[in-house]
Amino acid sequence: SGRVAEAITAFEQLLADQRRVLGPDDPATLATRNNLADMLGESGQVAEAITAFEQLLADQRRLLGPTNPDTLSTRSNLASWLGESGQVTEAITAFEQLLADQRRVLGPDDPATLTTRNNLAWLLGRSGRLAEAITAYERLLAHRTRVLGPDDPDTLTTRNSLAFWLGESGQVAEAITAFEQLLADQSRELGPDDPDTLTTRNNLVGLLGRSGRVSEAITAYEQLLADRTRVLGPDAPDTLFTRNNLASLLGRSGRLAEAITAYEQLLADLRRVLGPDAPHTLTARSNLAGLLGESGQVAEAITAYEQLLSDQRRVLGPNAPQTLTTRDSQASWLAKSGRVAEAITAYEQLQADRTRVLGADSPDTLNTGNAMASLLAGAGRVVEAITAYEQLLAVQSKALGADHPDTLTTRKNVASLLAGAGRVLEAITRYRQLLAIQGKALGADAPETLTTRSNLAELLGRSGRLAEAITAYEQLLADHTRLLGADAPETLTARSNLAELLGRSGRLAEAITAYEQLLADHTRLLGADAPETLTTRNNWAGCLGRSGRLTEAITAYEQLLADRTRLLGADNPDTLATRSNLAWSLVESGRVAEAIAAFEQLLADQRRVLGPDDPQTLFTRSNLAGSLGRSGRVAEAVAAFEQLLADQDRVLGPDDPQTLFTRSNLAGLLVESGRLAEAVTAFEQLLADRTRVLGPDAPQTLTTR
Numbered sequence: 001s002g003r004v005a006e007a008i009t010a011f012e013q014l015l016a017d018q019r020r021v022l023g024p025d026d027p028a029t030l031a032t033r034n035n036l037a038d039m040l041g042e043s044g045q046v047a048e049a050i051t052a053f054e055q056l057l058a059d060q061r062r063l064l065g066p067t068n069p070d071t072l073s074t075r076s077n078l079a080s081w082l083g084e085s086g087q088v089t090e091a092i093t094a095f096e097q098l099l100a101d102q103r104r105v106l107g108p109d110d111p112a113t114l115t116t117r118n119n120l121a122w123l124l125g126r127s128g129r130l131a132e133a134i135t136a137y138e139r140l141l142a143h144r145t146r147v148l149g150p151d152d153p154d155t156l157t158t159r160n161s162l163a164f165w166l167g168e169s170g171q172v173a174e175a176i177t178a179f180e181q182l183l184a185d186q187s188r189e190l191g192p193d194d195p196d197t198l199t200t201r202n203n204l205v206g207l208l209g210r211s212g213r214v215s216e217a218i219t220a221y222e223q224l225l226a227d228r229t230r231v232l233g234p235d236a237p238d239t240l241f242t243r244n245n246l247a248s249l250l251g252r253s254g255r256l257a258e259a260i261t262a263y264e265q266l267l268a269d270l271r272r273v274l275g276p277d278a279p280h281t282l283t284a285r286s287n288l289a290g291l292l293g294e295s296g297q298v299a300e301a302i303t304a305y306e307q308l309l310s311d312q313r314r315v316l317g318p319n320a321p322q323t324l325t326t327r328d329s330q331a332s333w334l335a336k337s338g339r340v341a342e343a344i345t346a347y348e349q350l351q352a353d354r355t356r357v358l359g360a361d362s363p364d365t366l367n368t369g370n371a372m373a374s375l376l377a378g379a380g381r382v383v384e385a386i387t388a389y390e391q392l393l394a395v396q397s398k399a400l401g402a403d404h405p406d407t408l409t410t411r412k413n414v415a416s417l418l419a420g421a422g423r424v425l426e427a428i429t430r431y432r433q434l435l436a437i438q439g440k441a442l443g444a445d446a447p448e449t450l451t452t453r454s455n456l457a458e459l460l461g462r463s464g465r466l467a468e469a470i471t472a473y474e475q476l477l478a479d480h481t482r483l484l485g486a487d488a489p490e491t492l493t494a495r496s497n498l499a500e501l502l503g504r505s506g507r508l509a510e511a512i513t514a515y516e517q518l519l520a521d522h523t524r525l526l527g528a529d530a531p532e533t534l535t536t537r538n539n540w541a542g543c544l545g546r547s548g549r550l551t552e553a554i555t556a557y558e559q560l561l562a563d564r565t566r567l568l569g570a571d572n573p574d575t576l577a578t579r580s581n582l583a584w585s586l587v588e589s590g591r592v593a594e595a596i597a598a599f600e601q602l603l604a605d606q607r608r609v610l611g612p613d614d615p616q617t618l619f620t621r622s623n624l625a626g627s628l629g630r631s632g633r634v635a636e637a638v639a640a641f642e643q644l645l646a647d648q649d650r651v652l653g654p655d656d657p658q659t660l661f662t663r664s665n666l667a668g669l670l671v672e673s674g675r676l677a678e679a680v681t682a683f684e685q686l687l688a689d690r691t692r693v694l695g696p697d698a699p700q701t702l703t704t705r
Helices: 004-021 027-042 046-063 069-084 088-105 111-126 130-148 153-168 172-189 195-210 214-232 237-252 256-273 279-294 298-315 321-336 340-358 363-378 382-399 405-420 424-441 447-462 466-484 489-504 508-526 531-546 550-568 573-588 592-609 615-630 634-651 657-672 676-694 699-704
Strands: none
Touching: 004 027, 027 046, 027 069, 046 069, 069 088, 069 111, 088 111, 088 340, 111 130, 111 153, 130 153, 153 172, 153 195, 172 195, 195 214, 195 237, 214 237, 237 256, 237 279, 256 279, 279 298, 279 321, 298 321, 321 340, 321 363, 340 363, 363 382, 363 405, 382 405, 405 424, 405 447, 424 447, 424 676, 447 466, 447 489, 466 489, 489 508, 489 531, 508 531, 531 550, 531 573, 550 573, 573 592, 573 615, 592 615, 615 634, 615 657, 634 657, 657 676, 657 699, 676 699
16 A cells, blocks of 8 residues: 555554564564565665565574575565665675575476566566577467466566566567557456556556657546546555656656656655655656756756755665666756766766676666767877777677667777777777678668768778778768669769869869859759858859969958858957958968958957867867968968967867867978977978878878978
8 A cells, every 4th residue: 555664563563462472483473574575665675675584584594494485485575675775786696596495395387486577577678688598488478378278367477577578678569569469368258347458558658758749648648647546546556656657758758847746756755655765766766857957947956956865874774776876866957957077976986886896888877988988089088988998899799789770880980980080090990890780780781880870981082092082982972862862962062072073172163163052052942141152152252262262252251251240240250260361361362461460350250259279179270370371471481380289189189180280380480480300300200200100101191291
């Protein structure tokens, strides 16, 4: 009935009287100790329950013997509560040992033996070993069907568990079908109001929600709640759990205010009926904290998680799955609130504990490692992020397989971070490895495979291997056109990237034609003011300038600047970038004094809008220094490049292409200023670094030689 606290008091009083009247070793006294220990666990006093079962087990072994059915039953209860406390590995071992003894003593068909197989399978699922859990339930179902019959309640319960783990493994459609068939059979055999039938309805509705049929699931939960209230009463645990599930779905559907109110009301009833420390009360508090965060009350959510975590450590223990889950949620909201350093530390500590408690290959441990690596990357701690992802990849490859979606995602993240860190050759190698696996696992035409091909082509271009990059984009463009159509966004992006590489490789006439055709299609499909259309105009103007058509380029940039100012505002980064491109066109046309003035004004605005360390701000400083050199103010240009180089080393890293480009410009100006020995040393060092980062055959490397 959910009145657990009263039950504990009644069992404690009964136990005292039994010890006094019957003696401590009487079977009835031992049975009451078993019931009391179980109620302690139900009330959230899991550690106390485990201790009570351990003490009871010792006495039963002494009095009844190790193979007595009651002794075996206590071992089962102890293993169950070990699992609830988070000691999943220990619980699995305990059930495996118990199962061996039950088969020997009771026989393989005994109900207690079959129950242990059920409990062991459930724990395998909880530990992340989903395939093993599903196999175990399939075998148990066949055994129970043979021994008990297809309509026995235990057989039906096994079908319920099997359907549940099918859903957890991602086989949602199969799980929904299994639950629907089970529900029909339970309604026929047990009746529509039987608790097991209602449980199946609950599980089925939960899967409907997870499959995206949220509105349908909300309606079904409302109907189930009405039936459970009528059949079981408003304070029955199952009724309260239905309210929890309904509130959760309200939150998922975006009805946050309703969900928060529902949880607050539910929490009051859970505290009254089950007690403040009951596991389900703690779970409701966790759900409420999450909804507070989702509704924008982030500080309140973090506080709620901190208070909950304190109680879970006290009640469930620091290693309980629920405690670890709360730490995960708390770290996530710390990150969302901007307290990233604290969140990273929290994830590092959580990963260590989950590895110790659940194992390195547990899904929860892997998810924690991924979250930590992602935060490190977002915080700019790229080297640490790469290391974290590499460690995660090693475990995922072994535990999940090389072609598992999570493993492939981690491979992609490593390659992307290497590219962002300027380690282009390493990134190319990683993308090639990823592409080979995706081609086999997903197929050559899978969206993920095509994305990897695009990333690889872009990096080939960055590394100076322009001919390879152009070929890769031409092939990718043909496949995008075939699979997605000529007007698909991905197709248009591939055309833009191909045009850029044609321009960079010196095939400017082809690039200009490609941009003009792309501009016509962007204007037709997206409109003249679309961001993609404006970007194509910018790139087209750049090619005009590089082909010597500087007057046309300056006019194109001036018109684009007017449109971007009108559409985006004067301080938009794209507007500022257009001013930069226009100023450099002035340099190329010989109007250097105008360009220097334009760069100085732009630099002031970028420092104000973007900050001094923004890559665009640093790029403008590079252009300004180059313009000073072009105007003959070589000493000023050298000083400007030296100051810029120090900042790029700090902000972008020594291997970033822009950092290497600045070193090249600085070395060239040292030549112009007559400092030949310094220039030779600078070029020698640059050559070594470009060879290491870009490869010996990259155009930039050859230019440096």
